[in-house]
Amino acid sequence: MNECDILVVGGGPAGISAIRSAKLGADVVLIDDGLKLGGQLIKQTHKFFGSAEQFAGMRGVDIANKLVSELYESGTKVLPGATVLGIYEDGVVNYSKDNVVREIKPKRTIVATGAKEKNLLFENNDLPGVYGAGAVQTLVNVYGIKVGNEVLMIGAGNIGLIVTYQLMQAGIHVQAIIEATDHVGGYDVHARKVKRLGIPIIFKHSIKRVDGYNSVEEAIVVKLDDRFNPIPGTEKKFRVDTVCIAVGLSPLAELLWQAGCEMKYIPELGGYVPVRDEDMRTSREDIFVAGDVAGIEEATSAMLEGTIAGTEAARSLGYPVEDDELEKAKSYLNQLRAGPTGKKIRIGLEKLLGKRHSFETNATIHKPSKSTMPKNKRVPVVECFQEIPCNPCEASCPFDAITIGKDINARPSVDYSKCTGCGICALKCPGLAIFMITEDYSDSESLLEIPYEMLPIPRPGDIADGIDRDGNFVCEVKVLGVIKGKDKTNLVRIIIPKEYADRVRSVRVKEYKNDKIVCRCEDVTEKEIVEAIRRGYTSFDELKRLLRVGMGPCGGKNCREEVLKIIARETGKSVEELEVGTYRPPTKPTPFSAFKNE
Amino acid sequence: MKADVVVIGGGIIGTSIAYHLSKFGVDVALFERSYISSGSTGRCAGGIRQQWSSPMNVRLAMESVRMFEKFKEEVGYDIEYYSGGYLLLAYTDEEVDRFKKQVKMQREQGLDVYLLSPSEVKKQFSSLNIDRLKLSAYCPTDGHANPHLANFAYVEAAKKEGARIYDHTEVTGIVMNGDRITGVITDKMGKVETKIVVNAAGAKSRDIAKMVGKDLPVEPYRHQILVTEWLPHVLDPLIVDFYHNIYFRQTMHGSFIMGQSDPDEKPGVNLNARWQFLHEISHKITFLMPMMENVSVVRQWAGIYVMSPDAQPIIDELEGVSRMICATGYSGHGFMLAPITGKLVAEWVIYGNPRSMDISNLSLKRFEGGKRIEMERNVV
Numbered sequence: 001m002n003e004c005d006i007l008v009v010g011g012g013p014a015g016i017s018a019i020r021s022a023k024l025g026a027d028v029v030l031i032d033d034g035l036k037l038g039g040q041l042i043k044q045t046h047k048f049f050g051s052a053e054q055f056a057g058m059r060g061v062d063i064a065n066k067l068v069s070e071l072y073e074s075g076t077k078v079l080p081g082a083t084v085l086g087i088y089e090d091g092v093v094n095y096s097k098d099n100v101v102r103e104i105k106p107k108r109t110i111v112a113t114g115a116k117e118k119n120l121l122f123e124n125n126d127l128p129g130v131y132g133a134g135a136v137q138t139l140v141n142v143y144g145i146k147v148g149n150e151v152l153m154i155g156a157g158n159i160g161l162i163v164t165y166q167l168m169q170a171g172i173h174v175q176a177i178i179e180a181t182d183h184v185g186g187y188d189v190h191a192r193k194v195k196r197l198g199i200p201i202i203f204k205h206s207i208k209r210v211d212g213y214n215s216v217e218e219a220i221v222v223k224l225d226d227r228f229n230p231i232p233g234t235e236k237k238f239r240v241d242t243v244c245i246a247v248g249l250s251p252l253a254e255l256l257w258q259a260g261c262e263m264k265y266i267p268e269l270g271g272y273v274p275v276r277d278e279d280m281r282t283s284r285e286d287i288f289v290a291g292d293v294a295g296i297e298e299a300t301s302a303m304l305e306g307t308i309a310g311t312e313a314a315r316s317l318g319y320p321v322e323d324d325e326l327e328k329a330k331s332y333l334n335q336l337r338a339g340p341t342g343k344k345i346r347i348g349l350e351k352l353l354g355k356r357h358s359f360e361t362n363a364t365i366h367k368p369s370k371s372t373m374p375k376n377k378r379v380p381v382v383e384c385f386q387e388i389p390c391n392p393c394e395a396s397c398p399f400d401a402i403t404i405g406k407d408i409n410a411r412p413s414v415d416y417s418k419c420t421g422c423g424i425c426a427l428k429c430p431g432l433a434i435f436m437i438t439e440d441y442s443d444s445e446s447l448l449e450i451p452y453e454m455l456p457i458p459r460p461g462d463i464a465d466g467i468d469r470d471g472n473f474v475c476e477v478k479v480l481g482v483i484k485g486k487d488k489t490n491l492v493r494i495i496i497p498k499e500y501a502d503r504v505r506s507v508r509v510k511e512y513k514n515d516k517i518v519c520r521c522e523d524v525t526e527k528e529i530v531e532a533i534r535r536g537y538t539s540f541d542e543l544k545r546l547l548r549v550g551m552g553p554c555g556g557k558n559c560r561e562e563v564l565k566i567i568a569r570e571t572g573k574s575v576e577e578l579e580v581g582t583y584r585p586p587t588k589p590t591p592f593s594a595f596k597n598e
Numbered sequence: 599m600k601a602d603v604v605v606i607g608g609g610i611i612g613t614s615i616a617y618h619l620s621k622f623g624v625d626v627a628l629f630e631r632s633y634i635s636s637g638s639t640g641r642c643a644g645g646i647r648q649q650w651s652s653p654m655n656v657r658l659a660m661e662s663v664r665m666f667e668k669f670k671e672e673v674g675y676d677i678e679y680y681s682g683g684y685l686l687l688a689y690t691d692e693e694v695d696r697f698k699k700q701v702k703m704q705r706e707q708g709l710d711v712y713l714l715s716p717s718e719v720k721k722q723f724s725s726l727n728i729d730r731l732k733l734s735a736y737c738p739t740d741g742h743a744n745p746h747l748a749n750f751a752y753v754e755a756a757k758k759e760g761a762r763i764y765d766h767t768e769v770t771g772i773v774m775n776g777d778r779i780t781g782v783i784t785d786k787m788g789k790v791e792t793k794i795v796v797n798a799a800g801a802k803s804r805d806i807a808k809m810v811g812k813d814l815p816v817e818p819y820r821h822q823i824l825v826t827e828w829l830p831h832v833l834d835p836l837i838v839d840f841y842h843n844i845y846f847r848q849t850m851h852g853s854f855i856m857g858q859s860d861p862d863e864k865p866g867v868n869l870n871a872r873w874q875f876l877h878e879i880s881h882k883i884t885f886l887m888p889m890m891e892n893v894s895v896v897r898q899w900a901g902i903y904v905m906s907p908d909a910q911p912i913i914d915e916l917e918g919v920s921r922m923i924c925a926t927g928y929s930g931h932g933f934m935l936a937p938i939t940g941k942l943v944a945e946w947v948i949y950g951n952p953r954s955m956d957i958s959n960l961s962l963k964r965f966e967g968g969k970r971i972e973m974e975r976n977v978v
Contacts, residue, residue, distance in 0.1 A: 069830035072889045073724045535754075536765075542633045545640055545746035548851070553827055553896050579633075582899070585871055589827055589894030595880035 004029045004077070006313050007093055007106035009084045009255065012039020013299045014291025015112035016067040017306025021314035022074045024321060029104060030076050031095055033083040036142070037071065038064030039114055041299060043137035045169070046162050047430035047489070049187070049388060050300040051332055051408050052395030057428050059487060060299065061141075067303075087111075087259040091286055108286050108313040111256055112306060115249035115270065115292035120154060123209035129216030133163045133246035140170050148242030152219045153177040156201050158186035158298070160246035164194045167244075169454055175238055177201045178221055180228060187341065188386035189431025196506040197454075198471025208235065210243055219243050251293045259287055268348030270296030275352065278330075280309035281316075288313045295352070297345055304333040336389045339409025375439040378421030378447070382412050383505075384433045396428040426451055427485040436491065439501060446501035447480065449491045457482055458492050458509045466496060466504035474504050518566070519559040521552020529563060533570040540564060540581030550581070553589045600791040601627035601762070603947055604782050605798055606769050606806055608632075609639040610745060610933050611925050612798035613752035613763075614940030617673070620759035622944055627792075628761060629784055631768035635749040637800050639933060641869075641901030643823060643855045644742045645836045645847060646934040647684045648709050649735060651700055651975040652910055654959055656707045658935055661955060663739055665937035674758075675751035677743045678850040682834035684740035685714075685723065686976075687886075688733040689841035696975070697735045704737075711737040725832050727888055742836055742847050745933050752940075772809040778920045779810065794947055795922045801867050801902045803926035810919045814912065815965050816904050816927040817865035822875035823857035824898040825849075826890075837886065838978050844882045845978045853896065856883060859978055865905075871898045903930035907965055909974035911935060913942060913952075914961040923947060924962075930977055 004027050008015045011032025016039075022028040036042050044060020055063045071078060082097035087109060094103045117132040124130075131139075131147060133155075139145040151172055153164045156179035164174045177194065182203045184191045191201065208222040208230060223234035250271040257263060262275040262283035273295045274282045281288050290309040291302035307329040315321050337345050373379055382393070382402075387409045394404040394412060401418035402425055404410050426434040426449065436449035458464050458479040466477040475497065483491040492507055516526040524547050532546055540556075540563055543549050549563055550556030560581065568575045605616045608630025616628040630636070646666055648659040665672075666679050688697050697713065704711045714736050716728040722736075753763050764787065771783040772795065781791040797806045801818040829852050836847035846856035858879055860872075876898065883890050906912050906927030916922045923946055925939050932939075942952040964971060 065830045069832050072830075072832055075720075075724050078889075537633075537750075539633050541636065541640070545635050546750055551825075551897070553894070555897060584897045584899050585873075586876075586895055586898070589896050591892045591894045592880040592884050593891045595876045595895070596884065 002104045004106050005317055006108045006110060007104060008110045008112060010112035010114060011037040012114050012291060013041055014302035014306035016071045017303040018110045018112060018290055018310035019071055019074045019076045020307050021310035022076045024314040024319045026314045026317060026319055028076045031079045031082045031084055037068045037080055043141040045141050045166055048300060049390040049430050050336060052392045054300055054332060056390060057392035057430055087255050107317055110288045110290060110309050110313055111293055112290045113252045113255060113293045115296055116252045118248045118250055120245050120247050122207050127210050127212055127216050129241055130210060130243045133159050133244050136163055136244050141166060146172060150175055150240040151242040151244055152238050152240045153244050153246060154207050155246035156184045156186060157246060158190060161186045161190035161194055163244060163246060164199060168197050174199050175240055178205045178207060179203050180206050180224055187388050189433045193432055195470050196467060216241055216243055249296045253293050259284060261287055264352060266348045266351050268344045279312035280305055281312060295348055301333055301336055304329045335408050338407060339387045339389055341388050372416050374416055378436055378438045379416055379419055380414060380425055381435045381437050382414060384411055387411060392428045392430060393425040393434060396424050423491060426491055427489050437501060444498055445495050446498050447493060448496050448501055448504060449493045450506060452490050452492045456509050457490055458507060462509060465508040467506040467508055468503050469505050475500050477507060518562050519549040521554050522548040524549040529566050530570060533567055538567055538571055539579045599787055601625055603794045603796060604790060604792040605796040607798035607800055608634045608765055609637045609800055610749050610936040611939055613749055613756060614936040615796050615798055615943045616761045617752040617756040618940035618944035619947060620756045620761035622948055626761045627790060628763045629767045629769050630765045633765050634753055635746050638902045639745050639749050641899060642745045642933045643857055644745045644933060646742055647740045649684055649686055649704060649711055649737050652972055653703060653707055655910055655974055656704050656709060658938055660709060662935050662938040666743060673751050673755045677748040677751055679743040680850055681739055681741040683736055683738040685835040685837050686735040687731055687839040689730055694733045697733055701735050710739060711735060725887055725889055727886055777918055796943060797922055797924040800904055803924060810922055812916050814926060815907050818867050818902045818904050819863050819865055820868045820900050821857055821859060821903055822872055822900050824895050826854040827894045827896050828852035829893060840978055842882045844879060846883060869900050871900050905929045908971040909977050911960055912962060913957055
């Protein structure tokens with residue numbers, strides 16, 4: 001039987017971070033049952049909050065790529081596409097891969113299996129068209145599949161808000177967000193992003209029923225009283241084809257139950273969670289936990305818990321820990337949980353760890369003072385009104401003009417005397433809450449620059465609709481230009497009558513010309529090809545070398561003919577007269593392992 | 599039609615020469631019988647290395663690296679240049695000895711290169727398997743770039759300087775008056791008057807020399823190469839392993855490019871890919887980098903090394919002909935030497951000798967009269 005020092009179950013942010021144990025010298029195996037390593041991060045197209053020293057300001061999918069390359073660099077043996085079936089009394093773990101079940105005996109196991117989505121009971125909830133938010137993200141963000149045309153989102157927590165925004169980015173219309181409580185559960189900046197898109201959040205309502213012949217055609221929503229009971233006669237009908245459920249997560253802890261770890265029911269942490277100490281060790285001394293399985297939180301804290309669990313698991317096997325990574329992780333974790341938005345977690349941890357946690361916030365509230373804001377130069381307006389653990393604006397400012405301070409939950413304040421108006425903060429802010437304004441652009445107009453992540457991207461000269469914070473039309477605006485951010489957050493620069501400068505916070509483009517993709521593997525557009533042909537590159541092989549067209553995994557199956565047609569059209573020749581270019585083996589991407597099996 | 603200088607060959611060597619000549623204000627016309635980068639450049643792995651066994655090659659490569667570092671600002675195009683280093687692996691005692699001597703010599707030439715023990719290799723490049731590894735040599739200023747983009751960059755930049763670049767136009771003959779060149783004959787544009795021809799025709803350079811009745815001691819040999827699917831960035835240096843006969847690198851795009859030599863290959867222009875290569879290299883790459891096991895091969899092809907007798911380039915003006923300057927025989931490392939070649943040949947044309955460096959030992963004379971030649975050993 002195979003043996004190893006440490007087995008990590010789960011290749012999400014917590015599991016991959018636990019491979020720090022491998023960096024300390026331990027012999028580590030990581031098993032993941034996803035289609036791709038990276039856990040839920042692979043479907044997160046939004047930028048993360050938290051400390052810029054961690055991954056704040058990066059998109060989840062980019063964090064996943066970074067973590068996965070670190071995983072491979074670490075020397076960890078990775079078993080992707082494998083499922084752990086059980087943890088046994090003798091510490092043996094069995095898993096299935098490629099339809100073969102094998103056993104492995106680790107000295108320590110770190111369970112980082114994440115979470116599952118909570119269910120919601122309503123009539124006909126098995127009708128096709130009812131999805132969990134995670135499934136919707138997988139289909140839309142990982143596979144680019146349009147789940148429907150008209151969506152009703154249930155739940156105004158961070159997931160409901162984020163997925164709503166992502167659906168709108170994907171061109172799928174969300175009619176409304178239904179929330180049972182009287183407030184937004186997620187971050188205020190996320191709520192503001194969807195409100196600007198004109199999507200109402202309907203509080204104190206829940207879904208009662210969906211109807212349809214083969215799949216969802218309509219959803220019935222009902223008002224709730226103060227005890228969350230439906231009030232008869234308040235039903236509202238939505239004509240939608242998709243209902244997306246985002247009512248929270250609970251730990252995916254079957255393995256821990258099987259292994260006999262002590263479990264405790266703590267609603268603030270999402271349900272049953274393993275009893276564990278501050279080193280992330282469960283009641284079984286050979287089993288550690290990290291991430292959502294240890295209590296529902298978010299990806300940054302999962303990574304930090306993974307680092308802690310990995311370090312402690314390695315230490316418990318005698319591997320020396322000499323650096324200060326562990327202390328750093330613990331300190332970041334405390335910071336993340338210290339603010340008002342971490343209150344629920346703090347209560348949950350207090351119940352779990354049986355003692356008061358010293359997570360008192362020291363946040364000084366900096367109020368951006370409008371009076372000091374200069375009118376004749378380009379400056380940021382920071383619309384960040386909630387204390388959340390986040391500091392990329394401060395970290396990104398090259399001139400130290402933005403201050404958050406030691407407690408990353410504090411709100412930013414801007415020192416306009418230091419600010420040069422560079423706009424980097426507006427491109428960086430994960431909440432899209434920073435707008436650049438030049439109030440006195442002319443006698444009667446202001447220049448407003450809006451962070452924008454939707455398609456189509458406005459073009460210079462466009463006349464677009466100026467939209468207010470709640471998604472309502474204010475006035476027509478003129479698009480001066482677009483600053484394209486490296487990570488797909490753009491700044492749309494609009495000219496606007498002065499009196500509306502404080503009201504307009506978004507734009508809506510009226511018409512748009514789409515890019516035509518010729519080479520789908522390498523994302524080469526018709527426009528790029530035409531431009532190259534006009535510069536004199538008139539054969540397929542030349543365009544291939546210049547633009548990578550046809551160099552991707554399909555080997556040009558999908559684009560070669562299209563490219564030849566474009567060359568023919570541009571050069572006035574017939575396709576038969578052209579050089580078709582070389583065809584090279586293999587016809588299909590084939591792994592090295594297959595060539596070894598002679 | 600007329601041109602002060604005619605360059606034959608639209609690969610990286612020819613276009614670098616055309617670019618440098620045009621920058622000096624010389625009226626230059628370049629003829630490429632197919633399309634730009636259709637020959638060895640368009641098939642090359644893009645490595646840029648200074649770790650050679652011959653001091654001349656080290657010096658040439660060091661000058662070239664300096665030019666690659668400034669390529670973007672000077673030539674004006676991003677060619678995905680990446681200074682990720684070259685790591686040479688030694689598996690035998692003979693190699694260990696050789697690496698030690700070479701590193702000493704290379705350091706004497708001023709190159710920042712040093713030896714790494716297997717554990718240091720593991721620490722710095724953890725995705726590599728160090729089983730049976732005895733020693734390695736590492737030069738951090740080695741690197742790689744995208745040969746196609748570099749080739750096109752020289753074309754575009756040369757055009758901006760006024761050079762005329764004609765692709766799909768073959769030089770079929772050279773017109774002589776006695777021992778003086780008076781022009782070249784092309785298939786599409788007839789005679790082009792010129793007094794100076796630069797022969798940068800790579801695998802065809804021997805045929806071009808024959809047009810003026812001279813022979814060049816170069817032979818083309820086929821080499822196999824492949825590229826994989828895209829991966830996240832996991833490998834900085836280009837790896838050369840002479841013992842297992844493989845080199846590989848990760849491109850800025852994310853794909854891995856790798857190749858090997860075939861000791862049984864006969865000379866000749868053959869561009870067919872071999873199926874055996876896929877099996878052979880799969881064993882090697884998965885041994886050296888176990889994470890490659892499930893990475894897919896997307897494309898394989900073959901290219902040409904134009905070998906000279908000592909595996910070092912030939913940069914020389916033919917004797918008894920006025921005037922043909924040849925830049926050929928790069929033996930698989932023409933891409934990396936192209937910038938310095940362009941500069942030296944341009945100087946040669948203008949001043950009658952290369953001013954920046956002494957390259958007298960790259961002359962054809964070195965092969966005359968049974969002289970002992972110093973073989974470049976670090977070719978893979």
